[in-house]
Amino acid sequence: MSMSPKEYDTLTKKASPNSPWLKNLLWAFFVGGAICTLGQVLTNLYLFLDIPKEIATSMTSVSLIFLSALLTGLDLYDTIAQHAGAGTLVPITGFANAVVSPALEFKAEGLILGLGAKMFVIAGPVLVYGVSASIIYGILAFLFGWY
Numbered sequence: 001m002s003m004s005p006k007e008y009d010t011l012t013k014k015a016s017p018n019s020p021w022l023k024n025l026l027w028a029f030f031v032g033g034a035i036c037t038l039g040q041v042l043t044n045l046y047l048f049l050d051i052p053k054e055i056a057t058s059m060t061s062v063s064l065i066f067l068s069a070l071l072t073g074l075d076l077y078d079t080i081a082q083h084a085g086a087g088t089l090v091p092i093t094g095f096a097n098a099v100v101s102p103a104l105e106f107k108a109e110g111l112i113l114g115l116g117a118k119m120f121v122i123a124g125p126v127l128v129y130g131v132s133a134s135i136i137y138g139i140l141a142f143l144f145g146w147y
Contacts, residue, residue: 024085031084035093039064061092068096073104098122 003011042063046056071077077097081088088094099119106118120127141147 028085028087031087035090064092065096068093069100072097072100
């Protein structure tokens with residue numbers, strides 16, 4: 001059966017379900033906001049405990065990474081992400097999930113060939129391009145005096 005691109009497009013639109021974009025947007029907004037609010041609450045708690053601001057903010061990052069890794073290990077982070085979508089991609093928690101998920105998936109293959117080799121399958125390209133872009137930007141900033 002031969003179809004024109006227009007016929008195929010019409011058939012595809014008819015077969016594809018409509019996305020509940022408003023519901024998805026609200027879930028992402030509130031869950032992402034809740035993660036950020038948790039970060040602020042942790043920072044305020046650490047500051048209340050008379051921890052210096054530089055250390056308190058670092059402890060907040062470590063706490064969010066730990067909680068994200070823990071929820072990923074308990075298979076709860078993916079459940080939250082199914083509802084919240086992009087709301088769980090708040091950089092630090094989403095990155096921790098991207099490192100822990102493949103590590104858990106391939107742990108049966110051993111510590112080196114499984115966990116060690118597969119841990120950065122998702123996060124590795126982000127690290128490579130992030131480091132590469134920062135090096136290029138640093139060289140350009142040095143050459144053109146942008147610093």
